[in-house]
Amino acid sequence: MDFSLTKEQVLFQQMIKDFAEREVKPLAAEVDEQERFPIETVEKMAKIGIMGIPIPKQYGGAGGNNVMYSMAVEELSAVCATTGVIVSAHTSLCAAPIMENGTEEQKQKYLPKLASGEWIGAFGLTEPNAGTDAAGQQTTAIEDGDNYIINGSKIFITNAEYAHVYVIFAMTDKSKGTRGISAFIIEKGTPGFSIGKKEKKMGIRGSATCELIFENVVLPKENLLGKLNKGFGIAMKTLDGGRIGIAAQALGIAQGAINETVRYVKERKQFGRPISGFQNTQFQLADMNTKTEASRMLVRKAANKKDQKVPYSVDAAMCKLYAAETAMEVTNKAVQLHGGYGYTREYPVERMMRDAKITEIYEGTSEVQRMVISANMLK
Amino acid sequence: MDTTCRVLTIPIKKEMKIVVCIKQVPDTTEIKIDPKTGTLIRDGVPSIMNPDDKSGLEMALQLKDEQGAHVTVITMGPPQADLILREAFAMGVDRAIHLTDRKFAGADTLATSHALAGALRKIEFDLLITGRQAIDGDTAQVGPQIAEHLDLPQVSYLEDLKFDGDKTFTMKRHIEEGYQMLEVEAPCVVTVLSSANTPRYMNVGGIVDAYQKEVEVWGFNEIEVDEKNLGLKGSPTSVHKAFARGLKPAGELYEVETDEAVGIIIKKLKEKFILN
Incomplete structure (x- = not known):
């Protein structure tokens, strides 16, 4: 058993983190405030292959896998959840069902344009x-x-x-x-x-x-x-894959909130010392990080199963359920640790808490995930 | 009966060959130094492609995009430096060479430039690009030294470069008072500033293929160089002392009139017993 990333995934993570930090993060607050679709970011992502990560090269994609794709949605969502879901819906909900169910003519007609990002799905x-x-x-x-x-x-x-x-x-x-x-x-x-x-x-x-x-x-x-x-079967199977994308989005939101909070608690002083010195802060951070890492393991496991072409519906439901509820809990704690500043739009954790909520709702509510998971246990 | 045949010759333009020297460096200016040995502590510090070198690579890839070129990257370093060669593949280079041999270890800039020049004698090129300097040493010596060893014209501190498609490069060189514009014929050596461009991101498809490609690993036996010029033996530089600067506490800022400011400074100096 090996929990480490492959060499390609290490290289990919280096690139996508750098891209998210330099190209996506600077626009996140503006995109939220103005309710603006970041089309310029989509164009930049298209240029380097992010719009076609798991699509085979023969259809113009990058020929990557679902673990890489989930890492992309995670890292984009860590700085801007809007950008994360644009990639997730495009890839999991449009390109994937055409890839998995389309005729050769349909694949030839649509996949190269979707994979290159010339068309959005x-x-x-x-x-x-x-x-x-x-x-x-x-x-x-x-x-x-x-x-x-x-x-x-x-x-x-x-x-x-x-x-x-x-x-x-x-x-x-x-x-x-x-x-x-x-x-x-x-x-x-x-x-x-x-x-x-x-x-x-x-x-x-x-x-x-x-x-x-x-x-x-x-x-x-x-x-x-x-x-x-x-x-109906196509829809359900498509949503199984989509749930990995949304779980990765939730995971990214949680990680983004942790990153912001760690920075803040080291700087913010109360009672003469940084609030990172208080045990309450330390314990909250430990819980936030542990649950987020557990989400990451569930997401990567589900994505890896999809790559291995073994059944992954329950894994997808579990990672979506756990990552979404973790995102909500972690962003809530992140706002609390920021105090009054966390409630303002000066700090990104306010946006992250609002962004987190949808992950418990779309592409199957948390209740639906529980139905899927328990139905498999009781059958 | 005589048959005459007219031969139509179409000159085939030779594809330009570019070699870019790149180096793996620690990704921070906050490198810690071991106070006992005076050497860098690299543990826990991520490694990156040196920024000036990456801009040099971007310059080569832009020439490839615009005019067509065959781009080779070369690095000298320990086995883990393979990562920046894979990164270069994912950015779009055609060939990667990794110089690694125990005989190269402990090299200063002179020994490094001898080893690189030794390898470059084995490679045909029209343009050799290096970064101006590496962020872990800031010497800016390796590029110019390579040019000297190979007896090639060199232009340092490059901001821009254009190729006429035949054999002449037009270059914009940064100097203290402004810029110099130069025309130089191939083959030549240039050193590039990181301000020359913004390097491209690795391409996702390129990343997927990066480890399917072959990095050529060259040791002492593959290059043309005198062994006495290599490694510690070939390194005249000796480090007298290396130390980390202590952290200064955060300053205090007062926006006041001069008289009041003088009073504050005197008070502070007295507090620290610098004045009585």
């Missing part, structure tokens, strides 16, 4: 009445000759405004419930497809979360992703 499953209960899809795809006619809407879609290609889900046979859902690939600019309301969010405020609207969208049959009526 998004994913549309959630609807106003179909969140955790994803089976309650109301968007429909009606067969019409060589096409499907799509009607309905999707909400809370990360990257929506800036994406060029979307993997979406619709009912192709309403009578069959989850067995009547199919997945489709839809491009920006398809007639009848528009972007609706942009959400005003508590955290990850730069990630351009919007509604997708489909009004009599005519989609050729070649845009069906995977087999007809097999969309």
Whole structure:
């Protein structure tokens, strides 16, 4: 058993930490404050291959693995959780399902553009009445000759405004419930497809979360992703992978908050000495770091299992559950250790605490993760 | 019947060959020095590619991007210096050479430049780039010494360099009062300042491949050099004393009128018994 990174991963970590520190961190507060999608950062990431880390070289990707990808989301999120989720949704929720379920033509058409970052990807499953209960899809795809006619809407879609290609889900046979859902690939600019309301969010405020609207969208049959009526399985499998990305985001937020707090407690003086000298501070830091390191082990284990192509659904659920709850707890403590300053926007821990909350909600709430984990124990 | 044949010759432009010398250095100016031995304590200090060298490498890679070039990096150092050669692969170089041999150990700048020159005699190049100086020694001697050993023209403190596509480089050299513009013919040696450019990041795909590529490891037997010029024997420099400067406490800042300031200074000097 070996917990150390490979030589390539060591080199990769050196690069991504440096990139996050120099290119991403300086924009984080502004992106949050202005609710601005950091498109210039996406362009920089695209240039050096961050938008296509686990995509094979034959499709224009970097040919890396999921451990490297999780390290990227972690390090980006440690300084800016918005940037972390942009990469995560793009990679795990759009490129990955096309990679895993697409025809050769679909892979050739979409993956090189996604991997190079020329196109940004998004994913549309959630609807106003179909969140955790994803089976309650109301968007429909009606067969019409060589096409499907799509009607309905999707909400809370990360990257929506800036994406060029979307993997979406619709009912192709309403009578069959989850067995009547199919997945489709839809491009920006398809007639009848528009972007609706942009959400005003508590955290990850730069990630351009919007509604997708489909009004009599005519989609050729070649845009069906995977087999007809097999969309629910594709969605669930895609979310398994996505959970590793979100767990890595939560892990990064927690680590970022620890980094800020360690610096602060050494500088901040009360009662004539730095607050790092108080045992309460030391014990809080020890707990924060231990739980964050445990999150990291769970994330890397799940990512490694995905790389080894062995079942990883439960591992993904566990790392997502634990890392998300740790991020919430650690950022809460980080704000507390910063005192009144931590409650202001002068210090990044305030933003980190707001960013952390979403990791307990999206791509499967903590409650859903508990369902997945316990169902596997009791089967 | 005679057959005449017209031969159309199209000159094939030779691809420019660039070699960049790089060095692995400790990543901090806060290096601690062992007070007993006077040597650097490297434990726990991460190692990086020397910043001036990295800018030199970026200059080479920009020439490669713009005009096409074959770029080789070379380093002399212990086995762990392999890391910066992998980094160079991930940035886009074509070839990497690692000079490592017990005979090179303990080298000062002169012995280092002899070893590097010995290796460079085995490599064809039009342009040799080194960083101005390394942050762990700040001597700025190795680049110019290599040029002397190889009897090549040298231009130090480079900010910019352009190539005419044939054999002439136009260079912008930083001097104290401003800049000098020079034209130099290949082959030549330049030393580059870190202010010349912002080095690129490693490419993710390049990182994935970095350890699939071969780093050529060269020892004494692979290079052309007189052994007496190498290692400790070839190093005339002896370190008289190395010491870490003690930390100064944080200063106090007063924004007051001159008369009051004089009063404060006198009071402080008396407190420290410097004045009676």
